[in-house]
Amino acid sequence: MRLRLNRKYLKTIQGHSLTSQRHLLLELIGEAHGHIDAKELYQRAINRGESISLATLYRSLNLFKQLDLIDEHHIGRGCRCYEIKQAIEHQHTVCKCCGKVFDFKSNLIRKLVDEVQREQGFDVSSVTLCLEGCCEQCRKKAIPVKKLIENKEGNNHANL
Amino acid sequence: MRLRLNRKYLKTIQGHSLTSQRHLLLELIGEAHGHIDAKELYQRAINRGESISLATLYRSLNLFKQLDLIDEHHIGRGCRCYEIKQAIEHQHTVCKCCGKVFDFKSNLIRKLVDEVQREQGFDVSSVTLCLEGCCEQCRKKAIPVKKLIENKEGNNHANL
DNA sequence: TTGCGATTGAGTCTCAATCTCATTGATTGG
DNA sequence: CCAATCAATGAGATTGAGACTCAATCGCAA
Known part of the structure; x- marks a missing residue:
């Protein structure tokens, strides 16, 4: 019933499309080697020439959190940091x-x-x-x- | 040179006047027995009939923090809680x-x-x-x- | 190609917290 | 007692993070 003949979204994340924005974000978070916040992520995306809206950024972060792909930390003054989920706590x-x-x-x-x-x-x-x-x-x-x-x-x- | 003949601000907190607003806040934080946030403090002040502006509230909290009278905690989703400084950590x-x-x-x-x-x-x-x-x-x-x-x-x- | 469901972006909204600025009020020197 | 001073206040504007809205877009199966 569901033949996978996809062209673009060949890959999915637990059923959710791996769009270019999501791919970008995961890449950026990974490259950051831990502890990057939303603002910084946004900047790096912009600097890389790839535009992404803040809404999408926050939505994606929340999605990744739900899917247990990343960890969210509240470090310092309430600002949230993200990093790729670590195997060891x-x-x-x-x-x-x-x-x-x-x-x-x-x-x-x-x-x-x-x-x-x-x-x-x-x-x-x-x-x-x-x-x-x-x-x-x-x-x-x-x-x-x-x-x-x-x-x-x-x-x-x-x-x- | 500085004779203290004050009428109102008989008491001071480490050099800062103990105004009625500050007194009220310290009292409310104390009565809360720990972990009260700014909004709740504001509400309780209002409910008590004593008005205080939000600006003063936040200013006072920051002052108390500086003077080590209270502790500030970031519990949960970024909302700050306050409590009277405890002797024991x-x-x-x-x-x-x-x-x-x-x-x-x-x-x-x-x-x-x-x-x-x-x-x-x-x-x-x-x-x-x-x-x-x-x-x-x-x-x-x-x-x-x-x-x-x-x-x-x-x-x-x-x-x- | 059409229609669906998921995704996106631009902009709006919310809420905590800070800042601005005019005013108040206690204190002090004259 | 008065004027000057300076800390403190209040009302309201501003900021910033983050969530929400809604129309437009995109991938994909039929």
């Missing part, structure tokens, strides 16, 4: 100085989740852990970092 | 069914932070951990919960 550290996001894994997370399930009777379905601070490289440079810390203790933050 | 679980937010403490967190500092050379200054799932009460009711879980495994998410 991992968490993030965010450097306040350079803004970079790093991955890390720890089996303490599992222990923690077990502990909460046991002691609170809370059935955990998703874990969001984000450690903010200062990465090794920035600590070595150490110039802006110290300043920030000193400012923080005395005064208001300098403009970040 | 704690983390949150959020029930997806009833929406309630619970606190928990675990010394595994400290271990985890130590691990990251040691292995990544990352200097952690703040920890955000949020476990989403289903609380004990909702699990006991178990009617909507099971449905959600079954839907999740088979199909796309039902509309949440």
